[in-house]
Amino acid sequence: MISRNDARQLPVLVEDLTVAYRDTPVLWDVDLAVSEGSLMAVVGPNGAGKSTLIKTIIGLMRPSAGRILIYGEPYARQRKLVAYVPQRSSVDWDFPTNVLDLVTMGRYGALGWGKRPGARERDQALAALEQVGMEQFASRQISQLSGGQQQRAFLARALVQDAQVYLMDEPFQGVDATTERAIVRVLQDLKRAGRTVLVVHHDLETVPAYFGHVLLLNVRAVASGPVNEVFTQANLRSTYGRRLDLLTEPVQAMEPGAH
């Protein structure tokens, strides 16, 4: 158990977390300590509970047991420090609004009751759009965006929150090369600014290139820490089991002395 004082230094601390759908545990007894300024990939097979972990951290799902602290306090008290990028398939993109308006939604929480977004929010949204390379799409209808553009718009909406901790659910899922580059650039920007980022990721091949830290998850937390220490074939095998056979080649690069 980590002391309260130590917990205050940690952007995300998860202890003994268990989450269940009806009777089936989706996450079981998960511990995780994310240190400040780290870029962490969350990897694991389908149904490993990756998205559930993110959703439980931000209170969208209720844990059956365990606790989650953001800089030593429950999420409810630290909400403004955390920005969330949901899976883009989670919304109806035919909603009548444009990109600028969508990104401005990231300021709604800070605005408070009854207040409308104004020029300041507009400038913040435009700056965030520029950061993801979407400034020319500001007045574009969101139904007319490609999958990659949708993803970047969601990313800009989180950036506009200017949070300390970013939680991203599969941002690289099915995006084009331009978008992938833009997301990687944003991740680097965030790291440089000392922010902490947790990214649900499915492409094992790019983990060492994009991330410094990794959590290997399959209902239980198999391992977590710096990529060069825990992203080993042995750990991947215990995470993915037999399914790993398809993936061994890129992973061998990480084995000490493999070459």
Add this chain to the structure above:
Amino acid sequence: MDIWGAISQLFTDYTLRNVALGALALGAVSGIVSVYAVLRRQSLMGDVMSHAALPGIVIAFLITGARAPLPLFIGALVAGLIGLGLMHVITTQTRVKVDSAQGVVLAAFFGFGLALLSWALRQNNAQHAGINHFLFGQAAATVEGDVILIASVGAAALAVVTLFWKEFKLVSFDPGYARTQGMRVGLMDALMTALLIVVVTVGLQTVGVVLMSAMVVAPGAAARQWTNRFGPMMLLASAFGALAGLIGALISSSKAGLPTGPVIVLAASVIVLLSLLFAPERGLVWDRLRRRRMDKRFHEDAALEALAVMASHHGSAGHAHSLAAVEAYAGPGARRALRALEGRGLAQRSGSGRWALTAEGEAAARPLIERGRVMEVDGVPLDVRAQGVQA
């Protein structure tokens, strides 16, 4: 009395003015809530609420023995809320899905309501009070109290929507993210549902329990066709609702025997139909035309390319080919496409009915051929049909 007579009487006839004002205000308020119902995919919710209200109305009537607006409104509201609570219990406590729960609650409450109603109608008093008009609505019976009730509900709805503008919008679009913005999503959900219930209930007298649900769907569905922005969508939905209400009330007042609810809903449906067909961008008609134009263009380009490629096999741009040869290359649309090309002065037909490029056609085909080069390997087009023509 014809409809123009009805319009002219709007300014002089006290009763008719109440009717028109009531229907207009009701339509406008329905339009506002319909936007949320449509965008949140809760269109069936209004259906359940209006049908579930019937037993409440009849019971309220049996208790008070009169058809005063307020007690009936409260009866309908209570019954609707019980129905909603029951739906909530069914979906959370059992494995029955939402749509099944809606179906069950709607049918059970409406059936009970109908049974109560036919029993009540046998009491002579009920016949007199026109309680049976709650099935299909009767705007003609609108009194000043009704107009005041509708207007108050409308004003309250407007205030709530204005106050929670961005909350309602974000919760409708992305409830999970709304929660991370610190919004009370459950509360906002409940408020939006409450608005829907109140508006449905207040409209029962005018439109009736059977069709009121259409009023909280149709204006929003129509408005979405015309605009891509949230605010204008709400204004437009409100205007469409008001228009349908006014037209319906006037028509049904002018022709005896036409119940108001069906006429209002018909008017709303016509607006929806026109919107589905003719709205710019989203309208089916424009969509078809656009697609046809693109198809036509595609076929013409294909025929042009075919003539150019085949001519190049013979080394002279003016070399003519039969229609069958062009069809083999460009597909069955070739005949029409060639005629169109002839019209554009790009192709010409020789006396023997064979087709060749004109000088303009040759120039027009060049960029197409350039583009097609990508598809060639060692100067041989990959297109199988083209090779078939060569052989």
